[in-house]
Amino acid sequence: MLIVYAVVVLGVLGLIFGLILDFASKKFAVEVDEKEAEILEALPGANCGGCGFPGCAGLAAAIASGAAPVNGCPVGGAATAEKVAAIMGVEAGSGEKIVANVRCKGTCDATKEKYEYSGIEDCRAAAVLIGGPKGCSYGCLGLGTCVQVCAFDAIHVVDGVAVVDEEKCVNCGKCIDICPKGLIERKPANKAVTVQCKSNDFGKAVKDNCSVGCIGCGICVKECPFDAIIFENKLAQIDYDKCKQCNKCAMKCPTKVIKPKERKKPAVAPKPAAPAKPAEAKAEEKPAEVKVEDKTEA
Template identity: 90%
Template sequence: MLIVYAVLVLGVLGLIFGLILDFASKKFAVEVDPKEAEILEALPGANCGGCGFPGCGGLAAAIAKGEAPVNGCPVGGAACAEKVAAIMGVEAGAGEKIVANVRCKGTCEATKNKYEYSGIEDCRAAASLIGGPKGCSYGCLGLGTCVQVCAFDAIHVIDGVAVVDDEKCVNCGKCIDVCPKGLIERKPQKKEVTVLCKSNDFGKNVKENCTVGCIGCGICFKECPFDAIIFENKLAQIDYDKCKQCNKCAMKCPTKVIKPKERKKPAVQPKPVEKKEADEKVKEESSETENN
C-alpha cells in the first residue's frame, strides 16, 4: 500500500507542477515577431559583429523592431539588404561602403628598428616589449595579428605593413579591435585621399625613424581649398565630409605620406584620317580591283 500511496502522491504532484508550468509558460511567454526569423534566415550567418549587434540574431531582432536599418549587415551587402527590405516592406537604400584603413606607410625600407624582435608572431606580444621593435612607436609592427582575425581575407602584411583590400573588407571591425597601436580606422571606400600616419611626434623625431611619416609641416593645410585638413597633436587628418579628393594636399606633401586619389588616364583617341587621304586610299583600292 505504501508503494501505491507514493505513486499516487508523485502523480498528483506531477500534475500540479505540470499545471503550474503550463500556466507560467502562457503567462510569461515572449512573443516572437515572425519577421525576425525570416530576417535571420536572409542574413549571411557570419556572426562577425560588424553591424554593432551581438551576432546575426541580435541584428535580426533589432531590424524587426525598427531599431536597426535593413542594410545594417556589412557582410551581406546590397543583395542581403534587398531581401531584408522586402521582408520589412521598405526600400533598402544605398549606403556608402565603409572600409578599414591602416594609417601607416612605414615599410621595412622606410623605417628604422630599435632592436631585432624574435618572439611570438603577434603584434600585441611585440608591443608589450617597450612598444615593439620599430623606431616609430606609432608604426605598424607588421606581425599580422589583424590578418589572423580577419575572416574575409581582406587584410595582408605587405613589406612590413598591413594593407586592406577594400573590395573584400566588410567593416566587421575585428582588425581594429586587435591592433595594439590603434592604427586601423574606418573610412568611406570612395574617399581615397588619406593620411597614412598616426605619429604624434615632432617632425625631427619622425624623420629620424621614418622617411614617409607626417612631420606636421602644415603645407597640406595651407594648400587645401576646402578646409578639409585638420591638425591635432602635430598630425594632419582629413575631414572626409569636406574633402573633394582634389589631390592638392597629396601633391604638395614633402614626405608623400598622403595617399592620393588615383586618376584614370583618358583613353587615346585614334587620329582621324583626313578626307584627302581617305579618297586616295579608295582610288587605289578601286584601281587594284580593275586590274585584277
C-alpha cells in the same frame, strides 16, 4: 501481474506529465516575432559583430524592434538591406560603403628598428616590449594579428605593413579592435586620398625613424582649396565630408605620406590608318637589244 501494474502506472504517470508539460509550454510560451525569424534568415549568418550587436540573431531582434536600421548589416551590403527592408515594409536607402584603413606607410625600407624581435608572432605581444621593434612607436608592427582575426581575407601584411583589400572589406571592425597601436580606422570607400601616418611626434623625430611619415609641415593645409585638411597634435588629418579628391595635398606633400587618388589616363583613340597608296604602274620594260655580229667576209 506486478509487471502489468507497473506498466499501467508508468503509462498513467507519463500521460499526466505529458499533459502538464503541454499546459506549461502553452502557458509560459515566449512569443516569437515572425519578422525577426524572417530577418535572421535573410542575414548572411557571418556573426562577425560588425553591426554592433551579438551576432546575426541580435541584429535581427534589434531590426525587428526598430532599434537598428534595415541596412545595419555591413557584411550583406545593399542586397541584404533590400531583403530586410522588404520584410519590414520600408525603404532600404543607399548606404555609403565604409572600409577599414591602415594609417601607416612605414615599410621595412622606410623605417628603422630599435631591436630585432624574435618573440610570438603577435602585435600585442610585441607592443608590450617598449612599443615594439619599430623605431616609430606609432607604426604598424606587421606581425599580422589583424590578418588572423579577419574572416573575409580582406587584410594582409605587405612589406611589413598591413594593407586592406577594400573590395573584400565588410567593415566588421575586428581588425580595428585588435590593433594595439590604434592604426586602423574607418573611411568611406570612395575616398582614396588618405594620410598614411598617425605619429604625434615632432618632425625631426619622425624623420629620424621613418622617411615617409608626417612631419607636420602644414603645406597640405595651405594647399587644400576646400579646407579639408585638419592639423591636430602635429598630424594632418582629412575631413572626408569636405575632401573633393583633388590630389593637391598629395602632390605637395614633401614626404609623400598622403596617398593620392589614382587618375585614369584617358584612352587615346588610335590614329586612322593612312590610305594605301595606289600601286605604281611598272614601267614597261623594253626588250633588250640583241647585237648581231656581221660575219660576212670582206
